[in-house]
Amino acid sequence: VSTAGSGPSRIRVGAGVSGYDVVVGEQVLGELAGLLGDGVVRVAVVHAEGAAVARVAAEVLGALEAAGLRAVLVPVPDGEAAKRAGVVTDVWSTLGRADFTRSDAVVAVGGGATTDAAGFAAATWLRGIRFATVPTTLLGMVDAAVGGKTGIDTAEGKNLVGAYHPPVGVVVDLATLATLPGPEYVSGLAEVVKTGFIADPAILDLIEAEPEAVRSGAGPHTRELVERSLRVKAAVVSADLRDSGPREMLNYGHTLGHAIEKVEGYRWRHGDAVSVGMVFAAELSSLSGRLDRASTDRHRSLLDSIGLPTGYRAGAWADLQQAMKVDKKTRGDTLRFVVLDSIAAPVILEGPDPAMLEAAYAQVSR
Ligand SMILES: NC(=O)c1ccc[n+]([C@@H]2O[C@H](COP(=O)([O-])OP(=O)(O)OC[C@H]3O[C@@H](n4cnc5c(N)ncnc54)[C@H](O)[C@@H]3O)[C@@H](O)[C@H]2O)c1
């Protein structure tokens, strides 16, 4: 179903009073004020300071003021540099100086790094004030801005400090993707592809029909791909609000992916690492007698067709294994992988034979 040109869509996450809407469309920043709920007086618009996102934040500020709210802009460093304790301390100071109370709100405008850091500030100020997100990267739209995980990095690792603090609303304005650099967009597509493999094969068909066009936010299927991915994340998150069960399937490709990020010192984009991780997980699915050869190879050909990496250094296996052992998703000493029984049928593979892991890695190493 094509939704191009139609009005905003609403996707519900969770249920009851803690449920929230994700509004998706073009030029929909005006929807934000209505999602914040009653009684809000002040809104801190925490945004990545780069020019493109700052322009979106200024538009958000205008829309909130037009709705009668008292909004202030709070710039934070671009990208991962926002996820530092010092940045959160600065946001707290701003909230304190502006007399933010329990009924006020924080809105985050930017990529996943910005929404994670701003969300953590909102989660901790007065033990939690209202929080809404306006993701401006594809990864932010389909993943980071929805689900309630917030957090920052420390010297010891990424995302080690954080809180569950679900937003009261999310506004996905696809028009903001126009300024996103191509490689950032393509990297975000890895999470979209992941969603296709674990839950919604129609995503795979859409991408395979026009791989070239899909590589840009201006492509014909952007809205449908974002909405389909969001529906899956919304359903999974709704069934597992605190990440104790079904949500683990969203980790497809991430066990090796996180290890690659770590070995690369976080100079690789998340989606690029997850792309290699998915090819590895598919090979593991095949070697453990689950996934058929055609579906396994489909990973490589699809990811390759949109410009995502499908291989990694042959000599890195020892380092990757070490990194996987200390991943925070690991339980005790047992490695866990999401693998596929078939497309859209993820299962957990616990403690696979090291020889099988090595054989799967041989299929992705170059
Ligand atoms: N909370 C979660 O559930 C969750 C899920 C996935 C990822 N994450 C986190 O998200 C982060 C990665 O997010 P990301 O990939 O969105 O990267 P990012 O937030 O680092 O943004 C990438 C870069 O693009 C810039 N940018 C953002 N939007 C732009 C736009 N529209 N035009 C031009 N430039 C723009 C940013 O300022 C930044 O420099 C990581 O810190 C990761 O841990 C969190």
Ligand SMILES: [Zn+2]
């Ligand atoms: Zn991810």
